[in-house]
Amino acid sequence: MNLFELIRRAIPSRDKVFLETGAGAAMTYGDMLARSAQLANILVLSGVEPGDRVAAQVEKSAENLLLYLATLRAGAVYLPLNTAYTPAELDYFIGDSEPKLFVCDPAKRAALAPIAEKHGVTALETLDANGKGSLTDAADGAPKDFADVPREDDDLAAILYTSGTTGRSKGAMLTHRNLSSNAQVLVDYWRFTDRDVLLHALPVYHTHGLFVASNTVMLSGGSMIWLSKFDADEVMRHLPRATSMMGVPTFYTRLLKHPGLTREACAHMRLFTSGSAPLLAETHIEFKQRTGHAILERYGMTETNMNTSNPYDGDRIAGTVGFPLPGVELRIADPETGRVLPQGDVGGIEVRGPNVFSGYWRMPEKTKSEFRADGFFITGDVGKIDERGYVHIVGRAKDLIITGGFNVYPKEIESEIDALPGVVESAVIGCPHPDFGEGVTAVVVCKPGATLTEKSIVTELEQRLARFKLPKRVIFVADLPRNSMGKVQKNVLREQNASIYDNAARKQPA
Ligand code: AMP
Numbered sequence: 001m002n003l004f005e006l007i008r009r010a011i012p013s014r015d016k017v018f019l020e021t022g023a024g025a026a027m028t029y030g031d032m033l034a035r036s037a038q039l040a041n042i043l044v045l046s047g048v049e050p051g052d053r054v055a056a057q058v059e060k061s062a063e064n065l066l067l068y069l070a071t072l073r074a075g076a077v078y079l080p081l082n083t084a085y086t087p088a089e090l091d092y093f094i095g096d097s098e099p100k101l102f103v104c105d106p107a108k109r110a111a112l113a114p115i116a117e118k119h120g121v122t123a124l125e126t127l128d129a130n131g132k133g134s135l136t137d138a139a140d141g142a143p144k145d146f147a148d149v150p151r152e153d154d155d156l157a158a159i160l161y162t163s164g165t166t167g168r169s170k171g172a173m174l175t176h177r178n179l180s181s182n183a184q185v186l187v188d189y190w191r192f193t194d195r196d197v198l199l200h201a202l203p204v205y206h207t208h209g210l211f212v213a214s215n216t217v218m219l220s221g222g223s224m225i226w227l228s229k230f231d232a233d234e235v236m237r238h239l240p241r242a243t244s245m246m247g248v249p250t251f252y253t254r255l256l257k258h259p260g261l262t263r264e265a266c267a268h269m270r271l272f273t274s275g276s277a278p279l280l281a282e283t284h285i286e287f288k289q290r291t292g293h294a295i296l297e298r299y300g301m302t303e304t305n306m307n308t309s310n311p312y313d314g315d316r317i318a319g320t321v322g323f324p325l326p327g328v329e330l331r332i333a334d335p336e337t338g339r340v341l342p343q344g345d346v347g348g349i350e351v352r353g354p355n356v357f358s359g360y361w362r363m364p365e366k367t368k369s370e371f372r373a374d375g376f377f378i379t380g381d382v383g384k385i386d387e388r389g390y391v392h393i394v395g396r397a398k399d400l401i402i403t404g405g406f407n408v409y410p411k412e413i414e415s416e417i418d419a420l421p422g423v424v425e426s427a428v429i430g431c432p433h434p435d436f437g438e439g440v441t442a443v444v445v446c447k448p449g450a451t452l453t454e455k456s457i458v459t460e461l462e463q464r465l466a467r468f469k470l471p472k473r474v475i476f477v478a479d480l481p482r483n484s485m486g487k488v489q490k491n492v493l494r495e496q497n498a499s500i501y502d503n504a505a506r507k508q509p510a
Contacts, residue, residue: 002151003180004072012194012221019062022227022234027062037146038139039070046123048100050075050149055099057081060204060228063131065214067103075149078158080205087111093161094119097171103127103135129228153177159361160207160302171361172303181354182305183215185325190271191312194221199242201230206485207302208276213246236260244271248486249279252287252295266291273298276485280418280425284318297321299393304377305355308391320390328353332384335397338372346394349383350376399490401430403438406468416464417442422450427480427488433501441500442471443493445480473500
């Protein structure tokens with residue numbers, strides 16, 4: 001079934017507030033139906049047929065969300081693109097996905113028109129941060145009714161490109177079933193109802209803001225406070241009217257720096273969730289102390305939607321991502337052989353379920369190599385399941401360090417360093433080493449006034465870690481590099497420190 005049909009069925013009444021912008025403008029569900037119909041009519045007039053891609057590189061606005069809904073209604077495939085992508089990068093995405101319609105910011109139109117033309121895009125329209133542009137101008141005069149195009153569960157609803165830190169970005173093909181099944185599970189698991197008001201400050205070119213947050217609210221008939229970006233003052237201003245917020249860890253570290261964050265300020269809230277990157281246990285604990293709320297951490301990815309979640313009732317354990325969601329099978333396997341490992345062992349996380357994507361766009365070989373014969377998807381994350389069934393993420397397989405033939409999981413070293421007094425956070429990476437292949441290298445952010453040194457950190461760690469796990473170098477930085485979803489960019493750190501061991505002595509052969 002078309003996901004939009006499920007969204008339509010969840011509408012409590014046409015007068016119910018669907019979305020309110022930061023500036024206070026309100027849109028009802030009735031407005032949403034009328035406006036998305038107008039946009040769907042324009043898509044069809046632009047030549048978009050069922051199955052065609054509609055690509056959008058636009059700033060977050062209410063109209064941006066409506067464009068997504070209009071694409072679903074037209075039976076087309078929504079393809080959001082990170083606003084940070086340059087024209088050179090867009091050349092690849094547009095060439096690879098061959099959209100029928102491409103919607104961009106008016107300021108970028110001139111630079112992108114030749115790219116659209118080169119790749120045979122039929123229509124190029126614009127939409128700015130205020131929801132104005134040639135697309136919405138055209139929609140203003142269009143009919144407010146639209147006969148939604150029926151879709152099968154396995155038809156594509158969206159393609160989202162992965163961030164591509166390890167090579168070419170890949171387009172993850174997501175079906176109507178992938179999106180609707182996951183959103184329905186989250187509505188139940190996180191107890192969303194039409195009384196919910198979600199504070200939405202995430203970007204909407206990524207699975208977290210677009211699907212986890214928006215689809216879940218829409219399938220519960222709730223409302224959203226739609227902020228163009230995360231700003232701690234803005235969030236604090238709206239908190240008293242909100243019931244829930246979904247965030248990346250940096251939202252919470254920034255809120256903790258806000259003097260207004262108190263129990264009273266959060267009295268109306270029932271749920272804070274975190275994901276897309278690991279939440280430091282310290283952040284979880286501090287947030288609980290300040291507000292009384294235990295942040296609910298969950299784990300998912302572009303290809304799989306949400307896989308696990310800490311419980312709504314029951315212990316939300318810092319440093320874990322909780323249990324597999326209903327309908328999601330999760331196992332820990334040997335990355336090489338695929339053999340399922342005993343409970344407690346660290347290995348590759350593999351998942352199977354209606355949430356898991358149907359493959360990478362136009363990459364059948366890549367798709368094949370990422371799935372096991374029995375249908376489990378190899379996530380590339382490394383983790384374990386503890387005795388209570390909670391899943392722990394230890395890191396990405398590609399972040400594993402192999403030093404002198406020994407495997408070192410960065411998370412283990414990071415946890416030890418983070419626990420030292422004076423440390424805010426750390427990232428442990430492997431850098432080319434003439435002797436060991438890779439040298440364990442710690443990049444550390446200290447609290448103001450801390451007097452830690454390379455030597456003091458290594459001395460502390462010596463008490464706790466085997467010798468081969470000890471950092472050979474400790475580098476101090478003011479901040480760790482992060483992408484827009486708050487993920488630490490270890491590839492950037494590896495590049496910056498690529499030659500750190502160039503002068504390290506090479507051992508004489510024995
Ligand atoms: P993306 O496809 O951009 O959503 O990135 C997905 C990746 O983010 C996963 O494969 C994990 O490596 C990471 N991730 C997501 N949620 C969490 C979490 N709660 N803790 C640790 N890593 C996470």
